[in-house]
Amino acid sequence: MMSGKPGAWLVRSFVALGGVLVASGARAADPADEARANTLFQEARAAFIAEDYATACPKYEEVVKLRPGLGARIGLGDCYRKMGRLARAWETYRGIVDDAARIASTSKSFTEKSTAQKRGNEAKSRMGEIEPRLGWITVTVPEAVLVLPSLVVTLDGAPLAREVIGTRLPAERGEHVVDASAPGKRSWEKSLAIAEGAELTVAVQALEDEAAPKPEPKPSPETKQEPPKGTNAATPPTPPTTQGPSGPREIRASDRIPDTPKESFFSTQRIVGLGLGIAGLGAGAVGTYFGLRAIEKRDESEVDGHCAGNTCNEFGYDARKDAYQSGNLSTGLFVAGGVAFAGGLALFLTAPKRTKTQTTSLVVGPSSLFWTGQF
Numbered sequence: 295m296m297s298g299k300p301g302a303w304l305v306r307s308f309v310a311l312g313g314v315l316v317a318s319g320a321r322a323a324d325p326a327d328e329a330r331a332n333t334l335f336q337e338a339r340a341a342f343i344a345e346d347y348a349t350a351c352p353k354y355e356e357v358v359k360l361r362p363g364l365g366a367r368i369g370l371g372d373c374y375r376k377m378g379r380l381a382r383a384w385e386t387y388r389g390i391v392d393d394a395a396r397i398a399s400t401s402k403s404f405t406e407k408s409t410a411q412k413r414g415n416e417a418k419s420r421m422g423e424i425e426p427r428l429g430w431i432t433v434t435v436p437e438a439v440l441v442l443p444s445l446v447v448t449l450d451g452a453p454l455a456r457e458v459i460g461t462r463l464p465a466e467r468g469e470h471v472v473d474a475s476a477p478g479k480r481s482w483e484k485s486l487a488i489a490e491g492a493e494l495t496v497a498v499q500a501l502e503d504e505a506a507p508k509p510e511p512k513p514s515p516e517t518k519q520e521p522p523k524g525t526n527a528a529t530p531p532t533p534p535t536t537q538g539p540s541g542p543r544e545i546r547a548s549d550r551i552p553d554t555p556k557e558s559f560f561s562t563q564r565i566v567g568l569g570l571g572i573a574g575l576g577a578g579a580v581g582t583y584f585g586l587r588a589i590e591k592r593d594e595s596e597v598d599g600h601c602a603g604n605t606c607n608e609f610g611y612d613a614r615k616d617a618y619q620s621g622n623l624s625t626g627l628f629v630a631g632g633v634a635f636a637g638g639l640a641l642f643l644t645a646p647k648r649t650k651t652q653t654t655s656l657v658v659g660p661s662s663l664f665w666t667g668q669f
Contacts (some may be wrong), residue, residue: 572639
């Protein structure tokens, strides 16, 4: 249940919304994250050259989380390959091939298309090199099991998405475990060993119901409490009375005058208008940040000859692409923020003014009747 005044709660909610807009925009393209990604990439590359793959691979993974470009993912796949994690390497290269094809078919930039095609060809070539060293596992699930609510099928502890069930999955040679589980069912498990170049199919069996839990013992009936001696349990409590001029008089619920709620300056319309205005200002602040970032990235792409006109090297291309994306995002945020601010201001200014509260009271005397009120 909501506590406190509704007006104050809504104001706090909209103020928090404006703060979240600004904070989330700043995190979306934090220069500190980009600097960290560049540092991690250099450290990962140095560890990879030194054949310290146990250090290089986690650093490449962090780089991909911060900046998931095709080049960084190529480096991650190469690191998995050197560590002998051939299935992970193949899956990484496969993702690069799919994304590169999508970028090449949708991008309007010649540089972006050619870079994507180059990365896609590199990943496809590496896939062909390691495929003969892999085994392949196909996990099939019958329809009666597939429709179970919250069904989870795993391969070596990693959940399998519905779209990969029934397809060939890469696996290193050695022992593997397939598991299936669902609420209210006994889990099913199958262990298997696979060699290089081998192909195995694992069929998940029907899941049996779990044993029904034993019913809990019923509590013994409680002994009813006996009323005190000299009293009748069926007699209702005596209502309170008050002393009047003509003797005791019973106080009834209808005699009580309810309190008149006080009206607040912040009506619902004003609160909504204030919230929209704050959200609009927050969007404008984020738009300003991305506008400045677009200018900064544009200048960065042209420093030291990274870009000459529309021809750029890899560093210049990344900076130029970031500039375009930041500029588009800045424009969208300014438009949305302006609309929100204008709408909020209109709602706030057109809200109806507060009206005075009318109060009345009835006074009863021993031989008189008075009606008083404030209007």
